[in-house]
Amino acid sequence: MKTYATLIALAALGGAGLWAQTPAQTGPVMPLPAEQAFGGGELTLSPNLAIELSRDASPRLRAAVQRLREAWSRQTGIRWSESTEGAAPAPVLTVVCDRSDSALPGLGDDESYTLTIDSHRAALHSARDAGALRGLATLTQLATRGPNGWSLPAATMRDAPRFAWRGLLIDVCRHWIPLPVIERNLDAMALVKLNVLHLHLSDDQGFRVESRTHPELQRLGSDGHYFSRTEIAEIVAYAAERCIRVVPEFDVPGHTTSWLVAHPELASAPGPYQLKRQWGVFDAVLDPTNERTYALVEEVMAEMGGLFPDAFMHLGGDENNGHQWTGNPGIQAFIREHRLTDNAGLQVYFNQRLDAFLAGRGKRVMGWDEILHPELPRDAMIDSWRGTAALAAAARLGFSGIMAHGYYLDHPDSAADEYLNDPVPAGSRLTAAERSRILGGEASMWSELVGPETIDSRIWPRAAAIAERFWSGEQVRDVGDMYRRLALVSARLTEAGVRHESNHEGMIDHLVDLNTAPGERQALRTFVDLLEPEGYHRVEIQIWMNQGTPLTGLADVTRPDRGPARAWRDAVSHYLFAPGALDRGAVAALAAPLDSWSHAARVVLAMGGRREYPALREAKVPAEGVLAAVAIAQAALNALADGRVLSREWQIEALATLDRAAADNLSATNLPFLPAVRWLTLAAGAPAAARRPGEPDWRARLEGRTPPARS
Ligand code: ACM
DSSP states (O other): OHHHHHHHHHHHHHSSSTTOOOOGGGOSOSSOOSEEEEEEEEEEOOTTOEEEEOTTOOHHHHHHHHHHHHHHHHHHOOOOOOOOOSSOOSSEEEEEEEEOOOOOOOTTOOOOEEEEEOSSOEEEEEEEHHHHHHHHHHHHHHOEEETTEEEEEEEEEEEOOSOSEEEEEEEOSSSOOOHHHHHHHHHHHHHTTOOEEEEEEEETTEEOBOOSSOTHHHHHHSTTOOBOHHHHHHHHHHHHHTTOEEEEEEOOSSSOHHHHHHOGGGBSSOOOOOOOSSOSOOSOOBOTTOHHHHHHHHHHHHHHHHHSOSSEEEOOOOOOOOHHHHTOHHHHHHHHHTTOOSHHHHHHHHHHHHHHHHHTTTOEEEEEGGGOOTTSOTTOEEEESSOHHHHHHHHHTTOEEEEOTTOBTTSOOOHHHHHHOOSSOTTOOOOHHHHHTEEEEEEEEOOTTOOTTTHHHHHTTHHHHHHHHHHSOTTOOOHHHHHHHHHHHHHHHHHHTOOTTTTHHHHHHHHSOTTSOHHHHHHHHHHHTTOEEOOTTHHHHSTTOOTTSOSOSHHHHSOSSOHHHHHHHHHHHHHHHSSSSOOHHHHHHHHTTHHHHHHHHHHHHHHHTSTTOGGGGGGHHHHHHHHHHHHHHHHHHHHHHHTOOOOHHHHHHHHHHHHHHHSOOTTOEEOTTHHHHHHHHHHHHSOGGGOOTTOHHHHHHHTTSSOOOOO
């Protein structure tokens, strides 16, 4: 804890660290409202604060106001008086919604609202429920503790989203993710104004919904882990209460092993088929030349279309490797007879039929990039996991689409990386009409490497930064300010019930036990926060992993984009690269946390050597990496502070050591601060005259983009 506080203070002093900029004018809210101005003064949150809601407010809006009251109670500890209608003692919050009703949420709903707060009253106004609920989310985040207690800042806001489709995909197939996890994530989505829950419901590893028409699908294809129809109705209702749509995905024709366990006769190669326990791209694919395939798929889609009322049905369509189609002479003959050209032609034939079938039931289909084909009906929508060029190609062909690429939460990208990725990047050459077809984006939580206990820590708080990318203007790109507000919203997310922070101690418990000394536990906490988990690459390192492997290893305990290591890296970056002289005073601050890091690594290394901590054996390589890197960083910082130049031999040896520390290790974790130690190594070996912070060639040299000069 001490280390962390030091680093925040350090970064704040630095002027360009993650938390360096604290422009009060942007306030606390994430996503940043479209227009906001803060006046002086504040509205005190006291038990006298009555909330006034018009009599014709819908049950949904009433419930949302009640949730605001409860959220404020948890935050402030204030007990509110009874809910009041009509006349209320001042000061009041009035919520006015012009046409309040409980219609199911739909694409393009009006989510705009205005909010005015002065020292006497607050007023939220919207045209529809969706806007009122977004405004209530803003109010939840606006409560701030100051010298006079809890209050709302005086402000005026006029807010509306940039994109209509702002989603979160949760894969419940690779690892089963049960109802309570889905519901707490819906609460979190509502807080950051995400409005689409995309459930990935069938894949090679599981068919996760109860089908009444084909119960053999869940009976044979789910290990008993699936949502009952009642649970689906509960999810849809819970989401609708928050003005969030639920889009189901049944991935066809590939990723269908779980269907083929019960129906091997519909595969394109002979069965039998068994559920997959590992991950990747498999050959199993439905046979689109078999009419019985359509009979099954259409019956299931019709049933699911009734269960999920949203206008969209996601058909997946990704990663069909075509091996079974190519290897099946009957299928190849069908392609020739129907002049379908190739496997892609066969897939679009399949998609055309499903599109027509679902259109007849009032549904629009969507699918991953691979469904894109000139002959795909233009009402289909593209979900682009391949990126800007693929989404632009779809938009040029006349398709609507959303961006998934760059927002994969199973990748350990930083919130900053995800935040700066734009569905329509600056410099896009799309016409206005083509741009208008890009409806937004989705953060995607694939579940190969997460279960109910760890999923929140991969989604949050990073998905809040992505939510801002989808809601706020494209010019909103200040990473420092984003991280400042992300820290605030992260605490609110915990209050809303997601467990990205609160499950962490339980995860530490998996590595230790009740007899572990408090000092050892503290060292372990410090150590795991220096590490980050590998992304999907983990399955190539830990090749034994399958669906049954407990997700309680070191990589599971670590979390992406952690503060201390990344903040230190940013502070080093500022020290070395910001214009001006290398600041000797900054060296002490940079060195300050390093002793505690090596202490933590030594303690963890010793624990890993003891029999009672088998799970910590895999900490050996990263702990040795921390020790070696800290020693190098300390030597380099000392040399820089003294104006000394370290020898070329020292540099070569240090760089080799850092390379070893950065190499794959069986724990499938990374040390995100290593790049900064590498910069320090190169800086400490550079001749004093070459040390020119602010100059591009200096930075290029340290970042390894030019070879180190002989000194
Ligand atoms: C995907 O990642 N295959 C959609």
